[in-house]
Amino acid sequence: MKIDGLDKKRGFFDRRWVLIAGVSAVMAAEAMTFSAWGEEGAQVNVRAEEENSQETEEGVSGNTAETESSVETAKIITVEYDNLRQLLLDGNLDLRQANDSYESTKKNYQELMEQMREQQAYMKFLADKYEDTEDGATYSMNAGILGGQASMLSKRIEAINRKTQTLTVEENTDSYTMAAQSVMNSYNQMALNVKAKEKSVQAKEAAYEAMVKRQSVGAATAAEVMEAADQLSSEQNLLGSYRQQEAQLRFRLLAMLGLEDQEGVMIGTIPDPDLAEIDQVNFEEDKQRAINNSSAVQSVRHSRAGSTAEISRKSDQETEAVGNAEAEFLEAYQKLQAGKLEYQAAKDSYESAKISYDSLQKKRQAGMVSQTEYLEEEASYLEALAKRGIASMNLTQTLEDYQWLVKGTESTRR
Numbered sequence: 001m002k003i004d005g006l007d008k009k010r011g012f013f014d015r016r017w018v019l020i021a022g023v024s025a026v027m028a029a030e031a032m033t034f035s036a037w038g039e040e041g042a043q044v045n046v047r048a049e050e051e052n053s054q055e056t057e058e059g060v061s062g063n064t065a066e067t068e069s070s071v072e073t074a075k076i077i078t079v080e081y082d083n084l085r086q087l088l089l090d091g092n093l094d095l096r097q098a099n100d101s102y103e104s105t106k107k108n109y110q111e112l113m114e115q116m117r118e119q120q121a122y123m124k125f126l127a128d129k130y131e132d133t134e135d136g137a138t139y140s141m142n143a144g145i146l147g148g149q150a151s152m153l154s155k156r157i158e159a160i161n162r163k164t165q166t167l168t169v170e171e172n173t174d175s176y177t178m179a180a181q182s183v184m185n186s187y188n189q190m191a192l193n194v195k196a197k198e199k200s201v202q203a204k205e206a207a208y209e210a211m212v213k214r215q216s217v218g219a220a221t222a223a224e225v226m227e228a229a230d231q232l233s234s235e236q237n238l239l240g241s242y243r244q245q246e247a248q249l250r251f252r253l254l255a256m257l258g259l260e261d262q263e264g265v266m267i268g269t270i271p272d273p274d275l276a277e278i279d280q281v282n283f284e285e286d287k288q289r290a291i292n293n294s295s296a297v298q299s300v301r302h303s304r305a306g307s308t309a310e311i312s313r314k315s316d317q318e319t320e321a322v323g324n325a326e327a328e329f330l331e332a333y334q335k336l337q338a339g340k341l342e343y344q345a346a347k348d349s350y351e352s353a354k355i356s357y358d359s360l361q362k363k364r365q366a367g368m369v370s371q372t373e374y375l376e377e378e379a380s381y382l383e384a385l386a387k388r389g390i391a392s393m394n395l396t397q398t399l400e401d402y403q404w405l406v407k408g409t410e411s412t413r414r
Contacts, residue, residue: 076264077259077264078265078266078267079265079267079268080268081268081269081271082271084177084180084181084184085173085177087257087258087259088173088176088177088180088256091257091258091259092256095108095172109153110157112153112176113150113154115252116147116149116150116179117147119146119252120143120146123146124140124143126139126241127139127140127143130238138189138193141394142190145185145186145394145397146186148401149179149182152401152404152405155295158295174404176256178400179256180253180256181400182397184267185393185394185396185397186249187246187249187250187267188267188269188389188393189389189393189394190242190246191246192385192386192389192390193242193246193386194239194243194246195382195386196382196383196386197238197239197242198239199375199378199382200239200379200382200383201232201235201236201239202375202379203372203375203379204235204236206371206376207231207372207376208231208232211225211228212228250267254267270392271396272392272396273340273343273395273399274399275340277399278336278340278395278399281333281336281402283333286329286402287329287333289407289408290326290328290329290332290405290406290408291325291326291329292408293406293407293408294321294322294324294325294408297318297321297322297325300314300318328405329405332401332402332405333402335398335401335402336395336398336399336402339394340395342391342394342395343391343394343395345391346388346390346391346392347391347392349387349388350384350385350387352384353380353381353384354381354384356377356380356381357377357378360374360377360378
């Protein structure tokens, strides 16, 4: 698979999603003209004009500042996780037109699924590229999330093919919301990776410079300097890859929402998982709801069977469909429980790293650590923070996937 970078990856995205919007402000100033009758009157009018001019300039200056401030405020748009659904309804042109025809609805879902698959393939490429590093696991995890969402969309397409009428607005919006949640989650994870890797690069730069100085006084070999240089280069390359992915995911999310990718658009964070909600999951009840809401099960149950042979065949098909739906639910439930354990482990590791980091701050104030040592320890702390955040977002995504499955890929009502 050949990857040419950001420009080529952006070609994966449906440009119709991009809704260009701008904010402009027009200001005008009115001029005042004074007429003078006689020398005395002229002098009075000149003084009055100077005073009025000064007041006008001060007023215009104040109004201009207020206007510019209001314009800047108007330009700032924050994409919040809990508001994705409404943003999609407001800005996604495909979603607005999704109910125009049965065929266009299927086409929209197909394109959305293909884009998810393409992004998954790129994540797999990066996972293979960095297979022997911890970052490879992150890319692999993101690929799994995107693959899961693509599979959900694939099943929804199957459900559409079994329907004879256009899907409802709610059903269409559910699919787009599910995809947007996944992309926003991946973006936030990559943003955390960028922040942690930036500090790691600083630490490697300091270590390399220190090694060069040691070599200059005969305390380090050329091989050690070369090794430090290789480590720095590796971290810099990985940071560049992270930044590229962050930019791509940001572009993709904003395109889905119909927002222009400009400086004033901010992307919010992913909320922490609700552990209490996970603890209250009712396995048997949710399993039955997932089975009943499965499009495959519904399709078989709603099919007609007249003869004895048809009834028998329908019964076998229903048994198979129910078995598949139950297995799919069990997998989602197990992922949810595993995700909870991983989150708790990452949280514990972060708490331990935070204690060490607090101790490091005191040592730095006392002059007990070098700059290189401090940066290395700080990088380790930020990596622990990133892992905690990523585990948190993964669990939130897993909970969302579980809830979507329980709602069903066709009947998407609680």
